[in-house]
Amino acid sequence: QIGILYKKEIDFAGWYTDVLLKSEMMDYYNVSGCYILKPWSYSVWEAVQEWFNVQIKRLGVENAYFPMFVSSKVLEREKNHIEGFAPEVAWVTKAGNSDLEEPIAIRPTSETVMYPCALIQTAELPMFLTFPMSLDYAKWIKSHRDLPLKLNQWNSVVRWEFKNPRNFEEPFLRTREFLWQEGHTAHLTKESADEEVLQILDLYRRVYEELLAVPVIPGVKSEKEKFAGGLYTTTVEGFIPTTGRGIQGATSHCLGQNFSKMFGILVEDPNASAQSKEEKEKLFTDVVDPSAGKLFVWQNSWGLSTRVIGVMVMVHGDNKGLVLPPRVASIQVVVVPCGINSKTDHKAIFKGCEDLVLTLQNANIRAKADLRDGYTPGYKFNDWEQKGVPIRLEIGPADLAKSQAMSVRRDTGAKAPIALSNIAASVKQLLDVIQRDMFNRAKEVFDSHIIPVVKWEDVVPNLDDKNIVVMPWCEVEACEDDIKERSGRSAEPQDERAPSAGAKSLAIPFAQDRWPKIEQGTLCPACGNQAKRWTMFGRSY
Numbered sequence: 001q002i003g004i005l006y007k008k009e010i011d012f013a014g015w016y017t018d019v020l021l022k023s024e025m026m027d028y029y030n031v032s033g034c035y036i037l038k039p040w041s042y043s044v045w046e047a048v049q050e051w052f053n054v055q056i057k058r059l060g061v062e063n064a065y066f067p068m069f070v071s072s073k074v075l076e077r078e079k080n081h082i083e084g085f086a087p088e089v090a091w092v093t094k095a096g097n098s099d100l101e102e103p104i105a106i107r108p109t110s111e112t113v114m115y116p117c118a119l120i121q122t123a124e125l126p127m128f129l130t131f132p133m134s135l136d137y138a139k140w141i142k143s144h145r146d147l148p149l150k151l152n153q154w155n156s157v158v159r160w161e162f163k164n165p166r167n168f169e170e171p172f173l174r175t176r177e178f179l180w181q182e183g184h185t186a187h188l189t190k191e192s193a194d195e196e197v198l199q200i201l202d203l204y205r206r207v208y209e210e211l212l213a214v215p216v217i218p219g220v221k222s223e224k225e226k227f228a229g230g231l232y233t234t235t236v237e238g239f240i241p242t243t244g245r246g247i248q249g250a251t252s253h254c255l256g257q258n259f260s261k262m263f264g265i266l267v268e269d270p271n272a273s274a275q276s277k278e279e280k281e282k283l284f285t286d287v288v289d290p291s292a293g294k295l296f297v298w299q300n301s302w303g304l305s306t307r308v309i310g311v312m313v314m315v316h317g318d319n320k321g322l323v324l325p326p327r328v329a330s331i332q333v334v335v336v337p338c339g340i341n342s343k344t345d346h347k348a349i350f351k352g353c354e355d356l357v358l359t360l361q362n363a364n365i366r367a368k369a370d371l372r373d374g375y376t377p378g379y380k381f382n383d384w385e386q387k388g389v390p391i392r393l394e395i396g397p398a399d400l401a402k403s404q405a406m407s408v409r410r411d412t413g414a415k416a417p418i419a420l421s422n423i424a425a426s427v428k429q430l431l432d433v434i435q436r437d438m439f440n441r442a443k444e445v446f447d448s449h450i451i452p453v454v455k456w457e458d459v460v461p462n463l464d465d466k467n468i469v470v471m472p473w474c475e476v477e478a479c480e481d482d483i484k485e486r487s488g489r490s491a492e493p494q495d496e497r498a499p500s501a502g503a504k505s506l507a508i509p510f511a512q513d514r515w516p517k518i519e520q521g522t523l524c525p526a527c528g529n530q531a532k533r534w535t536m537f538g539r540s541y
């Protein structure tokens with residue numbers, strides 16, 4: 001590889017795909033909107049999975065696997081869940097040369113795969129469903145004692161994103177198939193569901209901040225931006241400084257009882273009086289009367305996808321390529337032999353490199369020696385810098401003589417000799433410093449691009465200056481439509497490739513105390529209604 005050909009701040013799209021290709025994270029595929037995740041990026045996803053799995057299992061979540069196919073009858077059952085999304089659903093209509101009786105959808109998400117009814121809720125269902133079918137989800141919910149039910153899937157989903165030609169698909173950020181985890185839980189009470197929504201959202205915050213060194217802002221979505229099938233949506237919002245656009249990092253929704261009412265997921269109400277015999281009988285008639293001491297369960301669903309990889313690349317990458325946070329780097333330290341020529345004893349140097357790698361590996365540091373023949377040290381330096389390896393250790397005759405290695409940080413380029421004695425502890429410490437510095441730098445950039453705005457005329461200039469604005473906002477849905485409309489035009493001549501689209505509400509941050517308390521009489525800058533909470537608005541992915 002001859003280095004990254006694009007400059008991040010000049011041609012961001014070109015830079016992004018060049019970095020993904022040259023670092024060997026991704027490769028193109030001949031179905032548009034689909035990409036290959038090569039080991040260098042898949043190992044980042046594995047690091048996220050390993051950490052997240054430990055955390056959700058502590059919360060009592062169990063992993064399961066459901067079919068990827070959904071019948072149209074079931075998919076279109078929860079009306080407002082599907083409306084607006086329909087164009088994105090991919091369908092199987094044939095097997096071999098014969099058409100299928102009924103087209104079958106490929107899951108775009110699995111609510112309608114996992115929640116189909118078990119008990120009757122209306123006579124409209126075909127007869128074969130009028131017996132207590134053990135159909136998936138509700139089968140696990142025979143009694144309130146089975147609650148809370150907490151399942152998660154690691155899988156891929158398909159959304160046939162149709163794009164206007166200008167908006168190229170972006171690998172990891174928006175693809176037609178992507179990997180994610182989708183958690184789906186059922187609770188007896190709203191309180192139990194509410195608590196879990198926030199527990200999961202904080203795990204998402206930690207995936208970004210502690211593993212990927214990417215700062216995010218947790219908050220709640222506006223009514224317009226929330227998941228239409230749910231009760232409310234919480235989110236962790238990220239920021240891509242190069243474009244000044246916000247990006248939804250992951251979402252944790254409370255679905256309320258919307259889906260349980262639609263799919264008839266009922267349990268007997270533990271507080272209801274002991275049901276009479278005939279009331280129990282009633283359950284298996286053709287109409288379930290929820291008032292018969294039954295209650296619809298409260299549900300959550302939450303998802304984080306391989307989008308996290310794209311955000312990490314965009315936030316940390318530079319004009320030499322990828323910059324990996326140590327916590328998710330599959331190689332944290334690369335050892336490169338130097339100063340080898342006809343006069344030097346390269347065997348001793350290679351041995352020194354191999355011993356050093358073993359010492360580091362024994363301390364659980366992911367280290368590798370690059371002893372490839374036929375490549376100069378300079379070539380190797382460039383190669384590993386492109387791949388974003390956090391630390392390079394150079395070992396030459398002079399270093400060996402002084403029993404030291406020359407360390408080079410990928411994030412800042414800083415060089416410093418490190419004594420070989422106790423080198424594992426020093427390298428561990430340096431990795432921690434790199435992880436923390438990467439986060440702190442990104443946080444400082446994010447924070448300095450969130451501009452509090454109380455007058456409308458300050459909105460568009462700040463957006464055009466690649467910022468997010470935070471406003472004391474009225475939370476009126478019509479006002480949000482108006483803001484999107486009015487913030488589309490930009491004072492600057494439009495960059496024909498990335499039109500300055502209107503600003504959407506990104507989140508209502510939970511941490512309102514970053515900004516002055518909103519008093520009676522503080523008016524929404526867009527419409528003049530009484531403001532309620534500080535809300536982030538920005539152009540977004």
Ligand SMILES: O=C(C[C@H]1NCCC[C@H]1O)Cn1cnc2c(c1=O)CCCC2
Pocket residue numbers: 081082085086088089108109110111159181182183227251253301302303304
């Ligand atoms: O997927 C969700 C909600 C929920 N699904 C599970 C994980 C968390 C969360 O994303 C929202 N959603 C987004 N996009 C689509 C759908 C959809 O329901 C359904 C049809 C195709 C496109």
Ligand SMILES: [Mg+2]
Pocket residue numbers: 159
């Ligand atoms: Mg979508």
